[in-house]
Amino acid sequence: MLRIQLLGGFRAERTDGVQPAERWPRPSARTLVKLLALAPGHQLHREHIMAACWPHAELPAAQRNVRVVVHAARHALEPELTPRSASSYLVTDGALLRLAPGAVQVDTDRAQTLAESALSDGDTPQLAAALAAFTGELLPEDRYAPWAEPHRTRLAELRDRVVLALAEAQLAAGEAQEACASARLLLESAPADERAHRVLIRAWLRQGMRRAAIRQYELCAQALDAADPGARPGPETAALHRAALDRPAEPEADAARVRVALARTLERSGRYAEAIRVLREALTAYELQHSADARTLTATRLAEILAHTATPREARTVLDAHPPGPDAAADVRAAHRMAESMILFHEGRYEAGLAAARGAHVVLGPDADGTLLARCLAQQAICHGLLGCHEDAIEPAEQALAPAEESGDPALLATVLSVLRENARRAGLHRKALGHGRRALTLAEQAGRPTATAFERANLAEIHLLLGEADEAEQLADAAVGLAEPFGGTVLAFALTALARVRTAVDPDRARALLDRAERCAADGGHQQAVDEVRAARAELAARTG
DSSP: OEEEEOBTSOEEEETTSOOOOSSOSOHHHHHHHHHHHHSGGGEEEHHHHHHHHOTTSOHHHHHHHHHHHHHHHHHHHOTTOOTTOOOSSEEEETTEEEEOTTTEEEHHHHHHHHHHHHHHHOOHHHHHHHHHHOOSOBOGGGTTOTTTHHHHHHHHHHHHHHHHHHHHHHHHTTOHHHHHHHHHHHHHHOTTOHHHHHHHHHHHHHTTOHHHHHHHHHHHHHHHHHHSTTOOOOHHHHHHHHHHHHSSOOHHHHHHHHHHHHHHHHHHTTOHHHHHHHHHHHHHHHHHHTOHHHHHHHHHHHHHHHHHHSOHHHHHHHHHHSOOOTTOOHHHHHHHHHHHHHHHHHHTOHHHHHHHHHHHHHHHOTTOOHHHHHHHHHHHHHHHHHTTOHHHHHHHHHHHHHHHHHHTOHHHHHHHHHHHHHHHHHTTOHHHHHHHHHHHHHHHHHTTOHHHHHHHHHHHHHHHHHTTOHHHHHHHHHHHHHHHTTTOHHHHHHHHHHHHHHHTTTOHHHHHHHHHHHHHHHHHHTOHHHHHHHHHHHHHHHHHHO
16 A cells, blocks of 8 residues: 655555655656646546646657656666566556556545535534544645645645634634634634634634623624725624623524534535534524524525525525514625525526626625625526526626625635536537636635535536547536436436536437436425436437437
């Protein structure tokens, strides 16, 4: 077994007693192994390696360089390798280079697996163990290498999500001091992370330390202003500040807020039934407290999840039962209209959904919160596209990009990039669509959203298919189906449809069986767009096979 360490610096070790060379003959050979260790599936196309290592070289020279560094890397990993012998660790498969499956372990894989599992289960010991697996900065010796930056950012954000989830879980379990320590750890790397400041404020309030809570709010405001001059804490943080100023925090209100935060974590990890249960508990608590705005915002979140996972009718029942009050803030009224738009979207009533999203946009006004503004614009673009008004979908999607990036929410940015991907695909700009789709996939993975990740893989598969890249399309579609299987419903319908399109040319009978199953999943999910996609794929199959 070859063990590759990337966190804290590159190191390779073997378990058979024979160690890789201490001094590698070529730095580029070491870079090749790092690139493969970081790549999905630990495999890369030769062109990707050439672009990363020799971006300005002519093609023949770059191809020679690849052959040379592959040879050098193999002999550095296996100094005993004889001429023309096959490598145990670095293998070729046509145009692909890969680290041999089953023979190589990479520390970042373990850290990522532990983190994703812990974020899914939300268990405090698991989160602590996942955090311990992040043993250092990714490849500090390559801190300024362009190819390493996306991986460094992704892993750093994943670690931050683990730290935040640990802090929230500790707070929910009544471990206020431990939650403070975890939140401070996050603030060391991200001083302007408002969520960590909120954990600290709540922890101080839990312990009756109002002055500490007020001071923490002030520190939060200072950090936000330093990171983005003029930025102020959001409504949820401001409400905590008011609670600290007016009176000791009410345990019931604090518990409801913790439930809402927990539901957000559960939803991200695809545990929708649990998120629905926790949101219903928070909604009941807010009703008992007569907290009108908090009640309405919780109902909108619950309605959107119900529309996505249950039925639009259930979602509408919840939403209609908790309308905004006459004095509700603009963001509360806009959030309620956005939930209405999402319900209409799932019903396939795209014109009405577009009108509701526009109404939310109007309610927000010029000083809108970036997150909600980006959602309003993205939803308008989606509805325009589904109505066939492709030109009208371009502007709102492009306008949504800046506020989505400023929000710091990878899931929201992934949604906007997904819309931009569809716009580019409709325009025939398949390479541009591929770029948007890859970035959306990376962000969906970073956000820990398995259903969004499966959806993005399915869409990327179809773009690769349009580009004539059948192998890449099949790998992505297979991966999408595997990831979507536990969730079923809408996301599995999209994944199966993508795989059916890949199989149409080579195995029409298998494609029909996949579409039969996709049709059942779409019907179970109650998502009209998924139903339409299955029908379109059936028509494509019929046209191809006669």
